Structure formats: C-alpha cells, structure tokens
Amino acid sequence: MTFRTRLLLIxxxxxxxxxxxxxxxxxxxxxxxxxxxxxxxxxxxxxxFQKEFDRRKQGIVRAVDGIAGSDAMLDLALATDYAPNYDxxxxxxxxxxxxxxxxxxxxxxxxxxxxWPARFGYKEDWLPGRENxxxxxxxxxxxxxxxxxxxxxxxxxxVAAGDRKLYIVGGQELDREFLSTLVLPAGMRALLYRNLTxxxxxxxxxxxxxxxxxxxxxxxxxxxxxxxxxxTARTVGRGxxxxxxxxxxxxxxxxxxxxxxxxxxxxxxxxxxxxxxRTTGIVVAAFGILMGLALAWWATARIxxxxxxxxxxxxxxASGNWNTTVEIASEDEIGQxxxxxxxxxxxxxxxxxxxxxxxxxAAWRELARRLAHxxxxxxxxxxxxxxxxxxxxxSYPEQFDEVFREGSQTLLAELANLKQIIGRFSDFAKMxxxxxxxxxxxxxVAETMKLFEPQLAAAxxxxxxxxxxxxxxxxxxxxxxxxxxxNLVLNxxxxxxxxxxxxxxxxxxxPGVRLEVSDTGQGLTPEECDRLFTPYYTTKTHGxxxxxxxxxxxxxxxxxxxSVESQPGKGATFRIDLGS
Amino acid sequence: MLLCICAAAxxxxxxxxxxxxxxxxxxxxxxxxxxxxxxxxxxxxNAFTITRWESGRRAVFTADDNAAGGRPFLDxxxxxxGRPSRDxxxxxxxxxxxxxxxxxxxxxxxxxxxxxxxxSPVRLIALVFSGVEDPRxxxxxxxxxxxxxxxxxxxxxxxxxxxxxxxxxxxxxAFLFPAGADLPKARALAAAAPPAARTLALSVxxxxxxxxxxxxxxxxxxxGLAVSIVSSGAAVRLLQTRVISADPARAxxxxxxxxxxxxPPRAESPEALYGAERALLEGFRVIPLFHxxxxxxxxxxxxGGPGITPLGEWRFxxxxxxxxxx
Numbered sequence: 001m002t003f004r005t006r007l008l009l010i011x012x013x014x015x016x017x018x019x020x021x022x023x024x025x026x027x028x029x030x031x032x033x034x035x036x037x038x039x040x041x042x043x044x045x046x047x048x049f050q051k052e053f054d055r056r057k058q059g060i061v062r063a064v065d066g067i068a069g070s071d072a073m074l075d076l077a078l079a080t081d082y083a084p085n086y087d088x089x090x091x092x093x094x095x096x097x098x099x100x101x102x103x104x105x106x107x108x109x110x111x112x113x114x115x116w117p118a119r120f121g122y123k124e125d126w127l128p129g130r131e132n133x134x135x136x137x138x139x140x141x142x143x144x145x146x147x148x149x150x151x152x153x154x155x156x157x158x159v160a161a162g163d164r165k166l167y168i169v170g171g172q173e174l175d176r177e178f179l180s181t182l183v184l185p186a187g188m189r190a191l192l193y194r195n196l197t198x199x200x201x202x203x204x205x206x207x208x209x210x211x212x213x214x215x216x217x218x219x220x221x222x223x224x225x226x227x228x229x230x231x232t233a234r235t236v237g238r239g240x241x242x243x244x245x246x247x248x249x250x251x252x253x254x255x256x257x258x259x260x261x262x263x264x265x266x267x268x269x270x271x272x273x274x275x276x277x278r279t280t281g282i283v284v285a286a287f288g289i290l291m292g293l294a295l296a297w298w299a300t301a302r303i304x305x306x307x308x309x310x311x312x313x314x315x316x317x318a319s320g321n322w323n324t325t326v327e328i329a330s331e332d333e334i335g336q337x338x339x340x341x342x343x344x345x346x347x348x349x350x351x352x353x354x355x356x357x358x359x360x361x362a363a364w365r366e367l368a369r370r371l372a373h374x375x376x377x378x379x380x381x382x383x384x385x386x387x388x389x390x391x392x393x394x395s396y397p398e399q400f401d402e403v404f405r406e407g408s409q410t411l412l413a414e415l416a417n418l419k420q421i422i423g424r425f426s427d428f429a430k431m432x433x434x435x436x437x438x439x440x441x442x443x444x445v446a447e448t449m450k451l452f453e454p455q456l457a458a459a460x461x462x463x464x465x466x467x468x469x470x471x472x473x474x475x476x477x478x479x480x481x482x483x484x485x486x487n488l489v490l491n492x493x494x495x496x497x498x499x500x501x502x503x504x505x506x507x508x509x510x511p512g513v514r515l516e517v518s519d520t521g522q523g524l525t526p527e528e529c530d531r532l533f534t535p536y537y538t539t540k541t542h543g544x545x546x547x548x549x550x551x552x553x554x555x556x557x558x559x560x561x562x563s564v565e566s567q568p569g570k571g572a573t574f575r576i577d578l579g580s
Numbered sequence: 581m582l583l584c585i586c587a588a589a590x591x592x593x594x595x596x597x598x599x600x601x602x603x604x605x606x607x608x609x610x611x612x613x614x615x616x617x618x619x620x621x622x623x624x625x626n627a628f629t630i631t632r633w634e635s636g637r638r639a640v641f642t643a644d645d646n647a648a649g650g651r652p653f654l655d656x657x658x659x660x661x662g663r664p665s666r667d668x669x670x671x672x673x674x675x676x677x678x679x680x681x682x683x684x685x686x687x688x689x690x691x692x693x694x695x696x697x698x699x700s701p702v703r704l705i706a707l708v709f710s711g712v713e714d715p716r717x718x719x720x721x722x723x724x725x726x727x728x729x730x731x732x733x734x735x736x737x738x739x740x741x742x743x744x745x746x747x748x749x750x751x752x753x754a755f756l757f758p759a760g761a762d763l764p765k766a767r768a769l770a771a772a773a774p775p776a777a778r779t780l781a782l783s784v785x786x787x788x789x790x791x792x793x794x795x796x797x798x799x800x801x802x803x804g805l806a807v808s809i810v811s812s813g814a815a816v817r818l819l820q821t822r823v824i825s826a827d828p829a830r831a832x833x834x835x836x837x838x839x840x841x842x843x844p845p846r847a848e849s850p851e852a853l854y855g856a857e858r859a860l861l862e863g864f865r866v867i868p869l870f871h872x873x874x875x876x877x878x879x880x881x882x883x884g885g886p887g888i889t890p891l892g893e894w895r896f897x898x899x900x901x902x903x904x905x906x
Binding site: 082120146 | 733737
C-alpha cells in the first residue's frame with residue numbers, strides 16, 4: 001500500500017467518522033428536541049381534551065340542575081300520583097340537550113325515563129343511599145338501556161319538598177356520538193373502552209365511528225390501566241402509523257373503574273419530520289463525505305507529491321545516479337527534507353569523488369609500490385650482474401668471459417621476468433569482453449585438474465573433484481573461465497605450502513551452476529576476505545595482487561557472483577555462481 | 581231584552597245545514613275502494629255518498645239527500661287517514677280539524693273543557709302465540725305482564741284491565757278471568773323451560789302499541805325471558821282487535837276468529853258463553869291484556885252528538901258545524 005493510499009485511507013476514515021459522529025450527535029439531539037416538543041404538545045392537547053371533558057361534565061351538571069330548579073319538578077316532588085308524568089323525562093331531556101334523563105321518586109322508583117320509558121316504577125336503589133350527590137358533579141355510571149348495558153356520564157340533582165324528595169338523574173351516554181361531539185385538536189382522536197365485562201371485550205373499545213377495528217395493539221394498554229388504574233402513556237404502532245396514547249382511567253361514584261379513555265396523538269408529523277431530517281442528514285453526510293474524499297484526494301496528492309519525488313530521487317540515488325536532486329517547492333518540513341536530501345546527495349557526490357580520488361591515489365601508490373617492488377626485484381640482480389661484469393673485466397679479465405656468459409644469462413632471465421611482469425599488468429588492463437557460448441563446467445574443472453596434476457603432486461596436494469552429474473551447460477567464455485579456475489587453483493596451491501587437499505566442486509542451481517574451489521590451507525582473516533578482490537592486494541610475498549582481481553573481473557563480466565568463505569587455520573572456499 | 585238573549589241562544593243551538601266536517605284518524609286504510617264493513621269510515625255510507633277516495637290518505641263523503649233517516653245536516657265529511665297523534669292534536673288546536681282520534685292515555689293530557697267522545701272499551705289488546713309450543717313459556721309471559729302498572733301509567737287509567745276476550749261491560753263475567761301478575765311463578769315456569777325456548781320475538785304490527793310492547797319486554801325480562809321486538813312475523817304478536825257486536829254470543833266468535841282461535845260453540849246462556857271463552861283461553865294461546873275505548877277529541881265547533889256509539893260506530897248524520905251555512 002502506497003503512502004498516498006494509506007494517507008487517503010486515514011483521511012477517508014477520519015472524514016467518515018467525523019461526519020458520522022456529527023450526523024449521529026446532530027440527529028440525536030434534534031430527535032430529542034422534537035420528541036420533547038412532541039411530548040409537550042401531546043401533554044397540552046391532553047390537558048385541552050381533559051378541559052373539554054370537564055366542560056362537558058359541567059354542562060351536564062348545569063342541565064340537570066336547571067331541570068331540578070324548575071317549578072315543574074317541585075310540583076312533581078309534591079305530587080301523589082306520578083302516572084301523568086311518566087313521559088315527562090323525554091321532553092325534558094330533549095329540551096335540555098341530555099341523552100339520558102330519569103325522574104326518580106324519593107323511594108327510588110322511576111317516575112319517568114327518557115332513555116327507557118317502559119322502566120317506570122322500577123327501582124334505582126343506588127340513589128337513596130347517598131345524600132350529597134351534588135358534591136360529586138358529573139360521574140360515570142353503568143347504565144342499563146333497552147339495547148344493553150352502556151357507560152354514561154351522569155349527574156344527580158335532588159329536589160326536596162318537605163319530607164318528599166325527587167331525584168333527577170341526567171347525563172349522556174358515552175358512545176360514539178358523545179366522542180364525535182368532543183372538540184379535539186387536529187391529529188388527535190379519542191377512544192373509549194367501556195369496562196362493562198370482566199374480561200377485555202373488543203366491541204367495547206369505540207371511537208367516534210363505532211367499534212375500533214384493530215384492538216390488538218391497544219388491548220395491552222387497556223388491560224394495564226384496568227389492572228392498575230393510573231394515567232399511562234404508551235406509543236403503539238410503527239413508523240408513520242404510530243400513535244401515542246394517553247390512557248385515563250374513568251371511575252364511577254364508588255371509585256370503581258368503569259372505563260378507560262384513550263387519547264391518541266398521531267406521531268405521523270413527527271415521524272415525517274424525523275424522516276425528513278434523516279434524509280437531509282444522509283444527503284448532507286454523503287455530500288460531506290464526498291467533499292471530504294475529494295479534499296483528501298487533493299490534499300494527499302499535494303502532500304505526497306514531494307514525498308514521491310523524494311522517493312523517486314532516492315531510488316535514482318540507489319541506482320547510482322548520485323547527481324539526482326529534488327525540487328524544493330515549499331519551506332515546510334517536506335521542503336526541509338528535500339533540501340537535506342539535495343545536500344546529502346551533493347555531499348555523497350563530493351564524498352564519492354573524494355573517495356574515488358583517494359582510491360585513485362591509493363591505487364596509483366599501490367601500483368607504484370607494486371611496480372617498484374616488482375621491478376626492483378629483477379633490477380637489483382641486473383645491477384649486481386652488470387657491476388660483477390664490470391669488476392671482472394677490470395680485476396679478473398681472464399674470468400670475464402665466464403662471468404659475462406653467466407651474467408648475460410642472468411640479465412636475460414631477469415629481463416624476461418620484467419617482461420612477464422609488464423605483460424601481467426598489460427593483461428589486466430586489456431581484459432577482453434567474454435565470448436559467451438554453452439560451456440560444460442564439469443569439463444572445465446576436469447581439464448584444470450589434469451593440467452595441474454604434476455604441480456599438485458610436487459606440492460603434496462591431494463586433488464579431489466566433486467562434480468554434479470546433473471549440471472547443465474551454462475553460457476560462459478570457456479577460455480576466461482579456465483583462466484579463473486587456474487588462478488584459483490594456483491592461489492590454493494600457494495595457500496598450502498605444506499601440502500593439503502584441493503577440492504573442486506560443481507553443483508546445479510536453479511537456475512545456473514555453482515563452482516567451488518576449496519583448500520585446506522591456513523585460511524584468511526575477515527579483513528583479508530574483505531580486501532581479497534582489491535587489485536594489487538596480496539597476502540603473498542610474491543605476485544602482483546592481480547590474480548583474484550582478474551577472477552572477480554571475469555566473473556563480473558559473466559553477470560555472476562564470487563564470494564569467499566574462510567576462517568584462519570581452516571582453509572578457504574571460493575564460490576562462483578553463474579547464470580543465476 | 582231577556583227574550584232577545586234567549587232567542588239568540590236557541591238560534592245558536594238549533595241544528596242547521598251546511599259545512600264540512602274534517603276528521604283525522606291514525607289508521608291508514610289501503611285499498612282500491614273504501615271498506616264497506618266495520619266501525620269508522622264504513623259507517624258514513626248510511627247517510628253520505630263517497631265522492632273521493634285516495635287509498636290510505638283521504639276520503640271525502642257528501643251528504644246523501646235520499647238517506648233513509650233524511651239528509652244529514654253536514655254537506656260533507658273529509659277524512660284524512662294515517663295522521664300521527666301529534667299532528668292530529670296540532671290540527672285540532674289550530675282549527676284545521678274538527679274531530680281527531682286520540683289514544684286513551686292522551687285523554688288526561690287534553691286541555692280542560694275539551695270535548696271528548698269515547699266508546700265503551702271495545703278494543704281488545706292481546707298477546708297471541710302462533711309458534712311457541714311450550715305452554716310454560718306462554719303462561720310465564722302471561723304471569724309476567726304487570727297489567728296494573730301499564731293500566732295506571734301507560735294507559736292513564738283508561739279502558740279496563742282484562743284477562744278475558746269479551747269486555748266486562750259486554751259479558752258481565754270478565755272479572756272471573758285472572759289478570760294479575762305473579763312474577764315468582766312466572767320465573768319458575770320460565771326456568772323450567774329449555775334455555776332456547778326462553779328467547780322470543782314479539783312482533784308489533786300496530787306502531788301505536790309499541791309503547792305497551794316495550795313494557796311487556798321489560799316484564800318478560802324480569803321473568804327470565806329474553807323478548808325482542810320485531811315489526812312482523814314473530815311467534816308472539818301484540819295486536820288489537822275489536823268487539824263488533826253488542827251481542828256477546830256474536831262478539832266472541834268474531835274475536836276468536838280475528839285472533840286465529842277456533843270458533844267457539846254457539847252459546848245460549850252466559851254460563852255457556854263463559855265456558856266457551858274459558859275453553860278458548862286454555863293453554864294461553866291468547867293472553868288478553870286490556871279493553872280500550874275508541875276516543876275522539878272534538879272541536880267546540882262540532883255540535884250535536886255524540887258522534888260515536890258505545891261500539892265506536894260513527895254517527896255523523898246528526899252533527900252540524902257551528903257557522904256551517906246561514
């Protein structure tokens with residue numbers, strides 16, 4: 001993963017997390033605010049509804065009191081025969097806007113009933129049992145009607161005439177008509193459960209249009225209020241169809257639970273508002289994330305561009321192009337880094353040049369030292385021979401011929417030695433390019449072993465070849481590789497002056513081949529290993545120090561690799577990998 | 581002076597010809613032709629000739645100059661049918677009607693001085709069973725009905741409580757038939773019957789009787805019977821029939837026939853008649869409840885009369901209208 005991708009990923013996560021947190025916190029706060037406002041609204045509406053309910057109660061009380069206050073009721077209280085008045089309640093109820101009205105004698109006998117005229121003479125035993133009906137105001141009561149039992153909101157007024165009494169019981173049936181006449185705020189509806197049976201009865205849950213069709217959702221709320229008659233609120237349904245219901249227990253004059261009034265407030269507007277907010281939030285969040293990603297893309301590109309340039313420049317430096325510089329586009333940390341990079345590469349170039357210069361000087365010095373050393377060895381015998389020849393001619397002319405003959409042989413030998421030295425240097429300078437062709441390395445090793453058999457025998461060195469029969473041919477210059485093997489064998493012979501074992505080994509690599517030349521000589525120190533392939537470096541008292549340099553040069557020309565493994569006193573192994 | 585006043589008074593009470601008598605009744609008689617038998621409109625054929633017949637709505641009769649008893653004083657009689665009691669009362673109060681039919685219970689509500697014509701109790705109100713086979717249920721219902729309360733309150737003391745088919749004034753033995761309620765016995769009888777039999781439907785074809793039916797339903801409920809009111813076709817019917825003859829020997833078979841009872845044997849003596857009526861009421865196939873009179877409220881403009889007989893027949897030929905024709 002690139003630095004830019006990583007950075008972009010971090011930016012993306014940061015943007016998404018930030019936007020998500022802001023959206024979550026924002027929408028949560030907003031939802032809470034709306035929920036609070038909705039709760040307040042519903043509470044206000046419920047209070048308004050209760051006021052309306054109380055107003056209806058007061059209206060009933062006023063109507064009943066109005067009837068009780070009439071002279072006709074006083075006359076009726078004093079009457080001895082109620083028969084002519086058996087139908088009075090109907091007209092009185094109609095005149096005072098009451099759905100239910102009963103005129104009841106002091107002994108509880110019904111004189112006239114608007115809701116059930118045929119009930120005259122029947123007893124309302126609950127009436128004489130209480131004195132202060134007026135203090136109750138309007139209250140709930142189970143009312144028996146021709147069609148069955150129902151729930152009514154009634155008020156009782158008493159007309160007293162001497163020792164005679166007349167009760168006026170008037171009210172309204174709590175039915176769908178009553179609910180439909182309630183003035184309800186928009187978005188609200190009133191439901192009534194008439195608790196007339198021991199168990200929940202779905203037909204007794206009504207609204208202004210009749211029995212409520214779907215009672216399953218409301219049943220638990222009703223049953224809860226029946227079990228524990230307290231005002232309770234609960235939200236039923238889901239989504240836009242959800243409603244918050246406030247359940248108000250309705251009790252009768254004996255404090256028995258006769259009904260449950262359910263005031264429903266639709267949550268549609270709130271849900272739609274929340275949905276709108278959610279949609280807006282998602283759109284804003286998506287826009288924010290897209291904007292954030294675009295900005296992150298731009299920012300990462302802007303931030304990583306100089307870094308990428310630095311990385312590119314570092315790659316160039318690593319590949320050897322030390323003159324690489326980075327454009328400095330800013331004064332920030334990246335600019336300082338670029339400036340440091342430029343300074344570093346500049347110093348690297350300078351140091352390399354200084355090092356090259358130093359190495360060149362050192363190489364020249366080493367070359368001069370070697371040349372001086374190599375040339376001094378044959379020059380000194382030349383000088384001595386010439387001086388001996390001069391001294392013999394002056395002091396011993398009779399022996400001059402003999403001395404001249406021996407001297408000239410010595411001079412020729414040393415001159416040949418000088419020529420050989422110069423030839424080696426010349427060979428190193430003129431290393432030819434390898435002519436690659438398939439070469440059987442096992443054959444090369446065998447030829448080299450055979451070539452050095454006499455010399456190895458003279459040096460009391462046992463030669464051993466461990467050749468891999470599965471070795472494949474490899475592209476190489478056979479002559480140069482033979483020269484490599486010879487140099488390594490010669491080095492091994494020099495490393496074992498007391499004799500030892502020389503092992504030449506081949507093995508197949510995948511791909512390529514490996515050649516190993518091992519001796520059991522005195523070995524090399526780590527420092528010697530490090531400098532072994534440096535031109536003109538040698539651990540021997542004789543030699544030009546060019547042998548292993550030539551070996552390394554040839555192997556390098558073959559795109560191969562040479563290494564040495566050695567410990568002092570445990571011999572050394574030169575390892576050449578070709579074609580890998 | 582006194583002579584002048586007396587002469588004027590005599591002139592005012594003297595019958596004179598002319599004018600139209602406007603009559604309103606609750607009954608709505610349907611048919612292509614006016615009925616020829618029974619009390620009411622058919623009685624007019626004695627002295628009047630029908631000139632207009634609108635089925636169920638209106639009938640107009642004009643005086644028959646060749647009537648057997650001589651030409652009636654009235655020029656014509658205009659009868660409007662199917663008029664609700666309330667509308668009739670308003671029409672009478674506003675002078676748009678001269679004679680209106682009222683229910684017995686409304687007699688006590690009439691304003692003081694209002695002229696009322698009432699027949700003898702000739703209308704029988706009874707429960708008739710046609711599909712209830714369990715006699716315990718029939719007897720339970722007979723014992724459950726509180727006739728006294730209905731008579732006192734709903735009928736305002738008009739008519740008679742009766743357990744007989746013929747009214748007391750006609751037979752003289754009606755009081756022998758029990759008409760009291762016995763709720764405990766009714767409950768026991770109903771409880772002994774299968775539960776399915778305790779549910780009954782009561783049809784009330786005459787809407788005027790509906791207020792009686794409501795009370796009967798309430799009484800039945802007290803006895804453990806579930807009775808629901810329907811308009812027609814039920815196993816129990818609350819209906820009204822009437823006495824059409826002042827001869828009890830002729831009236832009983834007619835009533836039995838109208839109630840779907842078998843024709844009683846010809847009775848030559850009151851004892852035989854009593855036995856025949858008792859036999860008809862055995863098994864509680866019919867539960868007589870009340871005998872009610874025909875009652876009419878009459879405008880002060882209507883002179884002469886009374887215009888109805890004890891059997892409820894119309895006798896308008898001797899009536900005249902104040903200021904009818906100079």
